Amino acid sequence: MMARSLWLRVAILGGLSGLALSTPARSQNADGGVATSTSQPYIEVSQVLTAELTPGDDVLTFTQVAAGIDTTVRGKNSAASVSVRYERNFGYGDAVDSDTISGLARGSLALVPRAVTFEAGALASRARIDGGGGVSSNPLIAEDSTSEIYSVYAGPTLATRAGAFDLTASAFVGYNRIETNDALINDEGEVLDVFDESVTYSGQVRAGTRAGDGLPVGIGVGAGAFQEDVDTLDQRVRDLYVRGDVTIPISDSFAVVGGVGYEDVEVSSRDALRDENGDPIVGDDGRFVTDAASPRQIAFDVDGLIWDVGVQWRPSRRTSLTATVGRRYDSTTYYGNFSYVPDRRSAIAINVYDGLTGFGGALSNSLSGVSADFGATRNALTGDFTGLVTGEEGATELGVLGSTRSSAFRGRGGVISYQRTIGRLNAALAAGYDRRTFVGAEGTVLEDIDGLRDESYYVIGSLSSDVGRSGGLTTNAYINWFTSEVSNSDLTAYGASAAYSRLLTGRLSARAAVAVDYFDSEFSEEDFAAASALVGLRLDF
DSSP, rough: OOHHHHHHHHHHHHHHHHHHHSOEEEEOOTTSEEEEEEEEEEEEEEEEEEEEEEEEEEEHHHHHEEEEEEEEEEEEEEEEEEEEEEEEEEEHHHHHHOOEEEEEEEEEEEEEETTTEEEEEEEEEEEEEETOOOOOOOOOOOOOOEEEEEEEEEEEEEEEEEETTTEEEEEEEEEEEEEEOOOOOTTSSSSBBBBOOOEEEEEEEEEETTTTTTSSSSEEEEEEEEEEEEEEGGGEEEEEEEEEEEESSSSEEEEEEEEEEEEEEEEEEBBBBTTTOOOHHHHHHHSSSSOOOOOOOOEEEEEEEEEEEEEEEEETTTTEEEEEEETTTEEEEEEEEEEEEEETTTEEEEEEEEEEEEEEHHHHHHHSSSSSSSEEOTTTTTTOOOEEEETTTTTEEOOOOSSSSSSEEEEEEOOOOOOETTTTTTEHHHHHHHEEEEEOOSSSGGGTTTTTTEEEEEEEEEEEEETTTTTTEEEEEEEEEEEEEETTTTEEEEEEEEEEEOOSSSHHHHEEEEEEEEEEEEEESSOOOEEEEEEEEEOOO
C-alpha cells in the first residue's frame, strides 16, 4: 500500500510539473503557430499554528515548506493549464509530520491540426471524509481524517469533415483513487464503504450533416461505450448505445433537437469474502475483501429504446442554451447547460446532469469538462485546491464533494456559477446539488444500500484583490450540507480563510493567513471546530 501510494504521488507530481516546465514562455508550436505562456513557480516557508476549539483544546504547530507552479500555455491549436503544489509539514510536540500534493492540470495538443487532438487531465486534492460518508474539500493540516483524491485521464479526439459529413470521435482511459489514512468505522463497529480505486474507459463516434447541406434539417448517427471497473467487490458499470438524431432549425439562433436509439446498461459485482459467521471480511485498508470465487451478481440491467427531445438556443457567441428531456435508464431523464458571457469580466454558467457511474467515473467526467484555460481556487491558508475552478465560460465545482461510497450510483444534480472581475477585484461563486441513488446487487454485501440516497448541497466562493501597489488579499468560504439514507446521518461543514501578502523586494513577499472550520456531524457525538494561523515568506521565480 505504501509503495503504491508513493508511486502514485511521484507520478502525479512528475507529470504535472513536467507539463508545467516543458513549455518555454514563447516557442514555436508544432502546428506552425507561436505559443505564449505565463508561468509562476514559487517556494514558501511558513510557521503554522492550529488550535482545536471544540471538543478539545489541543494546539499544534508546524513548519511548512511548499513549492509549486501555476502556468498557462496557449497556442493556435493547443492549450494547457497547470496548478500544482507540493507541501511538507514538520510538526512539533504532538503534531504529526505530513506531506501533500494538490493540483489540477488540463491540456490539449494538436497531433493533426484541426483534426486530431490529444487531451489529458489530472487532479490531486485533499478531503475530510466524515464517518457518515460525506466529504469536505477543506481538511486541516496533518488531520487524521484527511484523505487524498487522485484522478487522471488521457486520450485522443477527432473532429473533421468529410464531404457533407462532420465526423467526431474520442477514446479516453482514466484512473481514480481515494487514499485514507485509517479505516472509517462508526460507533457500532460497522465499516464505512469508502471508494478505493477504479479504471474508466469511454469512447464515442458520430457522423452527421448540418442543416442546409443537402437537407433542410441536420441528421446524424452515432455510437458510444462507457465502462468503469471498480476495485471494491469487482464492481463493473457498462453502458453501450447507438442512436440517430435530428436537428430542426426554427430560426438562425434556435433549433429543436431530438434523438432515438438503443442502449444496454448493466451494473454487476461480486460478493465480499465472509467468515464462518457469514459476516463480510474487511481488509487492513478498511475495504471489503472481494470473494473472487463468488459468481458475478447483476445489480442493474436495462436495455431497450432510448429517446430525448430538446432545444438549442445560441443568439450570439456569448450566450448558449441546451435543454433536453428524454427516457433513459428505464426512467425520465433531464440534462442541459447554459452559459452567458456578457463581457471578458463576467460569466454565468448552469449545468444539469444525469448519469450512471461510480465515484471515479463521475470525477473523470467532471475533470474532462474543465477548460484548458482555467484558474484553480486554493485555500488561503493551507494552499489546498478547494474544487472551485474558474474559466472563460464561468466557474464550476469540480466534483470532489458529495458521497465517497464505492457502490455504483445514478447521479443527478446541477451546478450554477458566477464569476466577476471589477478592476482589481476578482470574485467567483458556485452552488450546487448532487443526489446519488446507489445500486447494489442482491445476495451481496451491497444489497442493503440498493435504492438508498446520499444528497449534498454546497456553496463555494472566493474573493481576491490587489491592495495598493505591493499588497494582495485573498479570501475563501464554503458550506456543505450532506445527508445520507445509507448511514442515516447528516453533516454540516463550513468555514472561511483569508490571506494577506505584501511584496518586500522584487520577488520576495511576506504572508499572513487565518482560517476557521466547523464540522457538525450526527455521526459524531460532538461537533468539531478549529482555527489556524500562518505567517511566512514566499519567493517567486
